[in-house]
Amino acid sequence: MNPAYVAFEGERRIAAGELRDVVSAVKQRLDQRKDATILVFDGRTSALVDVDLRGSIDDALARLPKADAPVADEAPAAAAPRGPGRPRLGVVAREVTLLPRHWDWLAQQKGGASVTIRKLIDDARRNSGDKDRTRLAQDAAYRFMTIMAGNRPHYEEAIRALFAHDRRRFATLIADWPADIRDHAVKLAYSDHDD
Structure with a gap:
């Protein structure tokens, strides 16, 4: 980690x-x-x-931000007594733009548009979890390497190997980089992987 x-x-x-x-x-x-x-x-x-x-x-x-300090806008609302109705679940209302056929389909679903959209998002998150983690790890490694090793030998080839999921080539290309930079780049790119 x-x-x-x-x-x-x-x-x-x-x-x-x-x-x-x-x-x-x-x-x-x-x-x-x-x-x-x-x-x-x-x-x-x-x-x-x-x-x-x-x-x-x-x-x-x-001057550092307090990790557990409440957000200024949330403090008064949390202290207000609750009246009748549904409990606050942290739901945030935002605008979603869909085509008419999408709204028609959502209107036909059990539970309505909001419930259906939440279910679709939860399913997508479950099914794409590994891909999302890999993409986020690659993005973090890319960002770090660009800042710390953008002028190092084989930088561009190493970036291509990173996004091609070629771990062996990636390791070979960055082998001569300073140890701390090399090790951190590898840790960022592959910390969630067993291989």
């Missing part, structure tokens, strides 16, 4: 874990070496995480 957050200084992975731990390690490194260039990644998606490191470690940690 990939850590929640990962920090790299150049080619070296310097921290991994929860955001507070990673930010503490990054801040300590920056206090030691003011010229250090450090990138913090979301461990699941490889999206870059922007962290405000001004001031002390405590200042930087205080």
